[in-house]
Amino acid sequence: MAKKKSSSGQILTRLFNQNGVKMILGVVAAGSFAFAFGQEKIQQFVASATPSNSACLDQFYRDVPPYLMKDSLNKHSYPLCFNGFNVMYSGVSKTPLWVAEALTPERLSQKIPREDSFHEEPRVAQEHRALLSDYRASGYDRGHMAPNADMPTKDAQFDSFSLANMVPQAPKNNQQVWRELEEAVRALATRQKQDVYIVSGPVFAAKKLKTIGRGVIVPTATYKAVYLPKTGAIGAYYAPNDNSLQVKIVSVCYLEEQLGINLFPQLTEEQKRNTYNLPLKATAVKAAKPIDYSHWDAESQCAEEVDNSALQAMQKQFKSAGGTSSHAQNQDAASGLDASAQDAIVKQLIEALLQYILQLLK
Known part of the structure; x- marks a missing residue:
């Protein structure tokens, strides 16, 4: 029995079926950019609250x-x-x-x-x-x-x-x-x-x-x-x-x-x-x-x-x-932006981007 395809795999299959090679490359590029940009901004936000x-x-x-x-x-x-x-x-x-x-x-x-x-x-x-x-x-x-x-x-x-x-x-x-x-x-x-x-x-x-x-x-x-x-x-x-x-x-x-x-x-x-x-x-x-x-x-x-x-x-x-500093700790506690939270936010951003592109292709 064939394995059930993941949601990401289904998205890619649909894109291929619609001859969207260029679109795929755009998605990959956009996703990579979003990940790098989002992670950098989040890290800057956290770093700005703490003394170096x-x-x-x-x-x-x-x-x-x-x-x-x-x-x-x-x-x-x-x-x-x-x-x-x-x-x-x-x-x-x-x-x-x-x-x-x-x-x-x-x-x-x-x-x-x-x-x-x-x-x-x-x-x-x-x-x-x-x-x-x-x-x-x-x-x-x-x-x-x-x-x-x-x-x-x-x-x-x-x-x-x-x-x-x-x-x-x-x-x-x-x-x-x-x-x-x-x-x-x-x-x-x-x-x-x-x-x-x-x-x-x-x-x-x-x-x-x-x-x-x-x-x-x-x-x-x-x-x-x-x-x-x-x-x-x-x-x-x-x-x-x-x-x-x-x-x-x-x-x-x-x-x-x-x-x-x-x-x-x-x-x-x-x-x-x-x-x-x-x-x-x-x-x-x-x-x-x-x-x-x-x-x-x-x-x-x-x-x-x-x-x-x-x-x-x-x-x-x-x-x-x-x-x-104590202020930075209070801010971190309030925002919850530890390493795992940063990864989760970035992944959500990329998933949202993929869903948006999928809607455009329908």
Whole structure:
């Protein structure tokens, strides 16, 4: 018994019977084009919602991430790439350990109206994840480490409201001191027309640390390390996490000793001991006036140099495991455009094209 012909076979037979060799060639060409065109467009749509691997490394000076020098800091750590900034998140503290971003005059020329969208980070395991309920009625703000006002796109703005970018911050520290420091750093980029590389995060310096919610650790201070390659100016802000409105400027080496993190592995110890008088407010930044030198820190213990192979391994983590933002994940979940879905859509398009041509031949 002859096998039953498939629907595709029936279509081709009918086309041959009607002497439609040219039409068949047209169908094949059209189908191939539709498949290639459709698949390319779908892939572009998905790719446009996610930060590229290379874009992740752009947030680091010379593409090199900060490096955790203490083994204890690596426990339950998550390297996360977002649109416009990167995070090394700790499942122990349920906060970032550091947040890195690169500011340029071009990036800050994009003004995005603020739209609050605080959310939990889906790439972090449930048991390590900070929750919105952790901060509720805690007495602490959800303090951005990479600020919303630094973000050049809607996707980046959304990502900045991930709790992976937050620490419990005392209200006056967050709303006044931290805000003024963020404005001052942006002014360095916009008024002096130079790139600024920043690493921000929490300091956990007390023997007994306070927690909120299900174990989100409250930092004793917040820091913001700043490097300006154009002039070589460098230094760090150090602000106690209370309502005292205090802030001091320290060397990067001072911070590295406190944190156990090599904040700028690309820089030499000599560079990181230099300390400049970083502006405390945006009004202190003048377009034609470089930042004054302050002092050389001869006392602090700088982080040890990191082997190139270890740095390359860290780069790979951000180029692979940390390459999808929470916004992109939400979009992918909503659209369902995984690989199998893409294939199904393209096949439906081709089948519809064949059916249309068949109708024309009837």
